[in-house]
Amino acid sequence: MEKAYYKPEEVMKLLGISKATLNRRAEDGSIPSELEEGRKRGRKYPKEAIDAHVKLLRRKNRAELTFGPATNSELWASYQNHFSLYEPEDIVTYDRLLEWREVNPDIFMSAREGNRRIAGVTIMPLEEAVIKSIIDGKISEQNIQPEAIREWTDKDLAVYIPSISIHHTGDAQKDKHRGRFIIKHAIKWAISLERQYDIKKWYAIAATLEGKKLVEHLGFEKIAGKRDAYLLTDLRKAIQPIKSFIDNLEEEGESFIPSPKAR
Structure with missing residues (x-):
């Protein structure tokens, strides 16, 4: 089954972050992403992983x-x-x-x-x-x-x-x-x-x-x-x-x- 991916702009909107922050967090692994070995461009953001990440953040941010x-x-x-x-x-x-x-x-x-x-x-x-x-x-x-x-x-x-x-x-x-x-x-x-x-x-x-x-x-x-x-x-x-x-x-x-x- 073919994977579904978010565009970088969509991830930025979901998380409320800038492009620079997205790039930095994707590179350090705190935001889930995929990048083909040997490439520096074309990073992908799998929907399943990003949705789970967003869900967890919302749960943490929810006021008691x-x-x-x-x-x-x-x-x-x-x-x-x-x-x-x-x-x-x-x-x-x-x-x-x-x-x-x-x-x-x-x-x-x-x-x-x-x-x-x-x-x-x-x-x-x-x-x-x-x-x-x-x-x-x-x-x-x-x-x-x-x-x-x-x-x-x-x-x-x-x-x-x-x-x-x-x-x-x-x-x-x-x-x-x-x-x-x-x-x-x-x-x-x-x-x-x-x-x-x-x-x-x-x-x-x-x-x-x-x-x-x-x-x-x-x-x-x-x-x-x-x-x-x-x-x-x-x-x-x-x-x-x-x-x-x-x-x-x-x-x-x-x-x-x-x-x-x-x-």
């Missing part, structure tokens, strides 16, 4: 992903990002997010690449009557009043999961990596909350097809309501299947994170 409590700036970034993912009626305004946070500061988490927010998740303990009003379409999430949000230390909690989302880059592999990371850490956070607090019920509304696939994979059951709502009543029983899901997340072909709206 971290997960932790969201800042106000990250809440603003989340609010802006939701316009590309959800319909207007499903978007909560920034001032409302800040009001919620005043009542319970531990309901928003962000995933970061370096210092930049790349994904986030919200999990909130909420009066069950309010959750049911959302499910029945009587109110929207924007109408959730701060006083309806409960403390994690309260008894008999009902928990509502409004969203899990990423900032899309247009790079399918990168977006899939971000999606896996936020899903994995959102689930681990939920399990940690379950172990610490008196949580009786977990509610979620699937505002997107991807969200529906995710809650169904996690063992949530469909419940009646105007909205596409799901309920999980015993997270502890579901922990083993959920851990198995996390372990196999890398092999999953499907995306469980909302895609950008078609324009």
